[in-house]
Amino acid sequence: MALSGAGSGFGRRTTTALAVLALTLGVTGGVVVAAGGSDDEQALAPSRKPASQGIEHKVDVLLAKMTTEEKLQQVQLLSDGQITDADAKAGVGSVFSLVDPEKINHFQHLAVEESRLGIPILFAYDTIHGYRTIFPVPLGAASSFDPKVAAADHEVGAKESALVGLKQIYSPMVDVSHEPRWGRIVEGAGEDPYLNSVMAAARVKAAQGTDYSAPDKVVTSVKHYVAYGQPEGGRDYNTTDMSEQRLRNIYLPPFKAAIDAGSDTVMCSFNAINGLPGCANTYTETDILKDEWGFDGFVESDYTAVAELRACPGVPNDNFPCGHQVAADAPSAAAMALMAGTDSEMVSKYLVTYGEELLDQGRITMARLDDAVRRILRVKFRAGLFDNPYVDVAKALDPASFGKPADLQAARDAAARSMVLLKNAGEPAPLPLDPDKTTAVIGPFGDDGPDMLGGWSGRGDDDLAPDPVTLVEGLRAQSNAEVTFTQACNRVNTFDPPNNANPPLDPEDEVCADDSGFDEAVTAATDAEQVVLALGETREMSSEANARSDLDLPGMQEELLEAVAETGKPVVVVLFNGRPLALPRVAASADAILEAWYPGTEAGNAAADVLYGVVNPGGKLPVTFPRKVGTVPLYYNHEPTGRPCSPTFKWNSRYRDLDTCKPLYEFGFGLSYTTFDVSAPALNKTSVKPDGKVRVRIDVTNTGSVTGDEVVQMYLHDPVASISQPVKRLRGFQRVTLGAGESTTVTFTLDKSDFGFWDNSGEYVVEPGEIEVYSGSSSELVSAAKTFTIT
Ligand code: BGC
Numbered sequence: 002m003a004l005s006g007a008g009s010g011f012g013r014r015t016t017t018a019l020a021v022l023a024l025t026l027g028v029t030g031g032v033v034v035a036a037g038g039s040d041d042e043q044a045l046a047p048s049r050k051p052a053s054q055g056i057e058h059k060v061d062v063l064l065a066k067m068t069t070e071e072k073l074q075q076v077q078l079l080s081d082g083q084i085t086d087a088d089a090k091a092g093v094g095s096v097f098s099l100v101d102p103e104k105i106n107h108f109q110h111l112a113v114e115e116s117r118l119g120i121p122i123l124f125a126y127d128t129i130h131g132y133r134t135i136f137p138v139p140l141g142a143a144s145s146f147d148p149k150v151a152a153a154d155h156e157v158g159a160k161e162s163a164l165v166g167l168k169q170i171y172s173p174m175v176d177v178s179h180e181p182r183w184g185r186i187v188e189g190a191g192e193d194p195y196l197n198s199v200m201a202a203a204r205v206k207a208a209q210g211t212d213y214s215a216p217d218k219v220v221t222s223v224k225h226y227v228a229y230g231q232p233e234g235g236r237d238y239n240t241t242d243m244s245e246q247r248l249r250n251i252y253l254p255p256f257k258a259a260i261d262a263g264s265d266t267v268m269c270s271f272n273a274i275n276g277l278p279g280c281a282n283t284y285t286e287t288d289i290l291k292d293e294w295g296f297d298g299f300v301e302s303d304y305t306a307v308a309e310l311r312a313c314p315g316v317p318n319d320n321f322p323c324g325h326q327v328a329a330d331a332p333s334a335a336a337m338a339l340m341a342g343t344d345s346e347m348v349s350k351y352l353v354t355y356g357e358e359l360l361d362q363g364r365i366t367m368a369r370l371d372d373a374v375r376r377i378l379r380v381k382f383r384a385g386l387f388d389n390p391y392v393d394v395a396k397a398l399d400p401a402s403f404g405k406p407a408d409l410q411a412a413r414d415a416a417a418r419s420m421v422l423l424k425n426a427g428e429p430a431p432l433p434l435d436p437d438k439t440t441a442v443i444g445p446f447g448d449d450g451p452d453m454l455g456g457w458s459g460r461g462d463d464d465l466a467p468d469p470v471t472l473v474e475g476l477r478a479q480s481n482a483e484v485t486f487t488q489a490c491n492r493v494n495t496f497d498p499p500n501n502a503n504p505p506l507d508p509e510d511e512v513c514a515d516d517s518g519f520d521e522a523v524t525a526a527t528d529a530e531q532v533v534l535a536l537g538e539t540r541e542m543s544s545e546a547n548a549r550s551d552l553d554l555p556g557m558q559e560e561l562l563e564a565v566a567e568t569g570k571p572v573v574v575v576l577f578n579g580r581p582l583a584l585p586r587v588a589a590s591a592d593a594i595l596e597a598w599y600p601g602t603e604a605g606n607a608a609a610d611v612l613y614g615v616v617n618p619g620g621k622l623p624v625t626f627p628r629k630v631g632t633v634p635l636y637y638n639h640e641p642t643g644r645p646c647s648p649t650f651k652w653n654s655r656y657r658d659l660d661t662c663k664p665l666y667e668f669g670f671g672l673s674y675t676t677f678d679v680s681a682p683a684l685n686k687t688s689v690k691p692d693g694k695v696r697v698r699i700d701v702t703n704t705g706s707v708t709g710d711e712v713v714q715m716y717l718h719d720p721v722a723s724i725s726q727p728v729k730r731l732r733g734f735q736r737v738t739l740g741a742g743e744s745t746t747v748t749f750t751l752d753k754s755d756f757g758f759w760d761n762s763g764e765y766v767v768e769p770g771e772i773e774v775y776s777g778s779s780s781e782l783v784s785a786a787k788t789f790t791i792t
């Protein structure tokens with residue numbers, strides 16, 4: 002597992018200089034992974050640089066000149082709607098969500114030229130999967146099992162963000178989640194800490210480059226620190242309560258990976274962890290992040306998270322939320338947050354308002370305030386803001402600056418690589434489609450642009466952004482025969498319910514509320530030679546504050562599928578959604594299912610590439626797809642029990658109303674238009690010292706008749722440990738492209754970061770004994786184990 006929360010000496014050591022080499026390997030026969038390591042190992046290679054003395058000196062000099070008031074301004078982070086000229090002149094630290102380059106320059110000029118010390122403002126934005134050129138949602142990108150997909154996304158996103166004057170992005174979001182009800186599962190890389198770590202590190206390195214003062218680079222903020230992905234009941238912002246071992250083995254590793262990759266900012270989370278909110282948590286913010294990991298950047302609070310520390314009604318009774326009940330009033334909340342390790346306060350203004358008083362009362366210390374300011378200034382110097390504070394407005398307003406052909410191509414490739422083929426049954430199988438046959442595209446998402454972008458889609462909808470390509474547009478562009486479109490039922494895009502609250506949204510009304518258009522759909526299907534049904538969730542059904550209590554397709558979409566399937570025509574379902582869905586009815590009626598997630602700007606083109614077989618699908622699920630919502634949380638890397646699930650025996654860990662213990666589709670699962678054989682692993686030794694290394698070689702052969710991609714997956718299991726270990730843990734993966742009949746060998750290196758685990762006293766332990774190694778093409782489709790012994 003490289004790094005994953007273990008101390009800096011725990012990473013797999015591969016040199017970044019070899020990264021380019023690895024890109025050129027991995028696609029043809031022969032040994033895929035040479036000395037540089039597999040793509041996952043390359044992504045995880047630590048690249049954090051020690052602080053430069055020059056910058057430290059500049060920070061010291063500046064800090065020494067600052068008044069207390071100026072320091073308190075520096076720790077303030079305002080929204081686009083809050084910032085005023087007076088704030089800029091007073092020396093406010095940062096501003097987020099302001100994206101008009103003229104306004105950015107306006108406030109920056111005031112800060113640099115009219116504030117006493119001329120400290121530039123850091124402008125930030127949620128560039129999560131693209132700014133104007135939108136890439137697949139992160140859960141989709143994780144399905145590629147390809148860190149180069151995540152890297153391409155953040156490279157383009159950073160460039161387009163920096164063009165308008167933004168220098169910080171609130172990404173990557175690395176919250177491991179076992180909660181499909183939670184809408185924000187779409188923003189991360191799914192249920193596995195290792196996959197999340199690899200994608201996080203790749204995103205950070207791509208956005209920051211080796212020096213984020215470069216004009217096309219930005220500083221990343223990894224979020225939401227920490228364990229935000231496991232809210233009780235799947236409801237956003239809700240309580241998280243977990244053991245130390247689980248926190249460290251599952252939730253912290255992607256943050257550590259992002260920090261080791263160089264991420265210089267972190268966002269603390271809304272949720273309480275074992276009773277203490279993320280932005281008031283000394284243990285996670287200071288003890289682990291800053292002291293244990295040596296993080297010298299800064300932590301900003303999430304939106305009003307400092308105010309939310311208060312009991313209700315809030316004191317003072319301002320417009321900010323309250324509710325965690327760990328602080329009596331605003332000054333107490335400010336003191337708690339700062340002293341726990343939060344360096345910058347988003348939206349609420351308690352430090353700037355009460356800071357002087359808190360210092361006088363000894364409730365916060367000048368040493369800690371100085372530390373917070375020092376961290377913020379350090380990032381501003383590293384970002385080059387003192388040398389280049391302004392944005393080139395003409396360039397920022399030029400439509401030609403965005404959606405450049407190469408970037409659109411990268412988005413299209415990323416989207417196609419992120420799609421997962423879940424089913425393709427029949428003789429002949431319905432996919433790939435035949436471009437010479439007529440096609441009926443049916444369903445609420447078939448000619449839908451906005452939903453293709455998914456949630457948190459930056460400025461992907463505005464006038465300077467390229468238009469999203471719909472599914473039917475993409476298919477028509479590649480078809481030699483007629484492609485018809487029948488929407489069949491409604492789709493309502495409701496982001497904000499009235500008053501943000503009432504009445505609760507009913508997904509049954511938002512998509513396919515009735516069957517009045519089904520006859521037309523059946524006629525269209527009957528008249529065509531091939532049928533594609535575009536089903537899913539609106540993009541408003543996932544992302545922040547969008548939990549669902551059901552995981553099926555909303556509305557009458559399943560009935561629509563069944564009506565169309567009754568025509569006897571083979572039906573291909575393409576799914577656009579932001580969470581794992583419970584799809585037994587879809588799997589029963591559809592002949593083929595392609596999980597497309599929200600593919601981004603190039604959605605229709607990428608989907609057409611895959612549906613016509615121009616691109617052979619090679620994505621794999623980064624999350625378990627359950628059969629029923631009642632079975633969640635359901636995840637592959639669960640711990641064993643004394644009574645493991647068996648559907649045929651009563652006294653065990655099963656559901657009495659389910660005849661199987663298995664999910665519908667497991668983590669790591671995905672089909673292809675070809676077939677592969679993945680060999681059992683070969684180990685270069687059978688025993689190893691705790692600080693030794695084991696090399697694992699896995700052969701993979703394309704046994705079918707067309708070129709395709711396989712993701713070779715390596716899992717470990719510790720069968721006897723002092724605390725129960727997950728039944729399987731992903732510890733290595735490599736996506737390879739092989740021609741028909743071609744073989745290659747993938748090589749992984751295991752070390753102590755893979756052998757051990759964190760225990761409940763916060764210690765990383767490597768215990769003597771056997772470790773099982775599995776290889777395969779999903780978390781269930783694995784070889785027999787090979788073992789080595791730690792001596
Ligand atoms: C979200 C963050 C986001 C912030 C700023 C919050 O509501 O939780 O993910 O970065 O808003 O937009």
